[in-house]
Amino acid sequence: MQARRCYTLPLPAGPPLVLGARTLVMGVVNVTPDSFSDGGRWQDPGRAADHALALEAAGADLLDVGGESTRPGADPVPAAEELRRVVPVLERLAGRLRAPLSVDTSRAAVARAAVGAGAAVVNDVSGLRRDPGLVGVVAESGAALVIMHSRGFSRDMYRDACYGDVGAEVARELQASIAAAVAGGADRSRILVDPGLGFAKRTGQSYAALAALGRLAALDRPILVGPSRKSFLAGRADGGPADRDWATAAAVTAAILEGAHVVRVHRVREMRQVAEVADRCRAALEARRRVLAAGTAGAQAPALAETPRSV
Numbered sequence: 029m030q031a032r033r034c035y036t037l038p039l040p041a042g043p044p045l046v047l048g049a050r051t052l053v054m055g056v057v058n059v060t061p062d063s064f065s066d067g068g069r070w071q072d073p074g075r076a077a078d079h080a081l082a083l084e085a086a087g088a089d090l091l092d093v094g095g096e097s098t099r100p101g102a103d104p105v106p107a108a109e110e111l112r113r114v115v116p117v118l119e120r121l122a123g124r125l126r127a128p129l130s131v132d133t134s135r136a137a138v139a140r141a142a143v144g145a146g147a148a149v150v151n152d153v154s155g156l157r158r159d160p161g162l163v164g165v166v167a168e169s170g171a172a173l174v175i176m177h178s179r180g181f182s183r184d185m186y187r188d189a190c191y192g193d194v195g196a197e198v199a200r201e202l203q204a205s206i207a208a209a210v211a212g213g214a215d216r217s218r219i220l221v222d223p224g225l226g227f228a229k230r231t232g233q234s235y236a237a238l239a240a241l242g243r244l245a246a247l248d249r250p251i252l253v254g255p256s257r258k259s260f261l262a263g264r265a266d267g268g269p270a271d272r273d274w275a276t277a278a279a280v281t282a283a284i285l286e287g288a289h290v291v292r293v294h295r296v297r298e299m300r301q302v303a304e305v306a307d308r309c310r311a312a313l314e315a316r317r318r319v320l321a322a323g324t325a326g327a328q329a330p331a332l333a334e335t336p337r338s339v
């Protein structure tokens with residue numbers, strides 16, 4: 029475990045995103061009929077907006093609105109349909125949230141409309157490979173950009189799931205995407221990176237990418253991780269995506285101990301609790317490491333801020 033660096037990301041409006049002091053929780057709002065976990069639940073724009081407001085009330089620091097399923101095998105939807113799903117939700121939320129809005133899209137046209145409707149973050153699961161125009165929208169608008177690692181696209185992503193060293197290859201490919209973003213005019217200080225758990229990665233490869241999260245620290249950008257309910261978390265008695273929240277909690281904890289700054293999840297209230305405890309564990313482990321490094325092994329680690337409890 030290494031110390032987590034702190035970053036302050038400027039956003040087009042409102043206060044900057046402060047990353048590293050505590051883990052931020054990004055709530056998922058999928059306005060799709062076919063997402064693997066919550067497809068069809070929030071298709072009505074009013075219900076989707078209410079869901080976003082409920083996630084903020086539950087403790088979300090960011091809200092990620094998406095209009096195209098990225099599950100393996102999903103067919104792409106036309107841009108007009110993605111716009112029709114996402115923009116009315118963002119418009120309904122404008123001025124009603126403190127948490128910045130993110131749009132989960134790989135298309136420039138959707139990113140442009142979303143930023144116009146108030147999104148402050150563009151979350152591109154294609155890592156800038158799908159639409160070369162997307163980086164221009166980010167550069168012009170000053171939106172923050174999440175560059176997620178993947179290979180191929182939804183329909184064929186497992187074809188390229190061949191790695192010698194997952195952690196090293198993910199870090200190298202993300203580095204190349206950052207360079208492409210900067211060459212396209214994006215501000216490096218507004219970029220986050222994401223190892224893309226489950227994207228072009230089979231089960232063992234997703235765990236390897238999670239275990240190698242520390243390698244991404246070399247990119248010197250904040251790290252976002254999205255393990256929520258994914259199939260790599262399915263245990264022997266798996267009841268489907270909605271049955272994977274305990275497993276998600278384990279992966280969220282591992283991600284935070286390995287350096288994640290933001291976790292993207294469906295169950296915000298619960299994962300906020302998990303993140304708080306994982307942050308306290310991080311702080312205790314870092315303090316203990318400092319004590320050991322100072323050569324005072326056996327001395328007491330500095331006490332964490334205490335909240336008195338009866339039990």
Ligand code: PMM
Pocket residue numbers: 056058063064065094097098099132151152153174176222224225252253254255256292
């Ligand atoms: N996963 C999904 C969609 N978007 N974005 C980022 N940055 N990272 C992810 O891991 C990610 C994502 C797929 O999950 P969903 O269908 O629950 O949204």
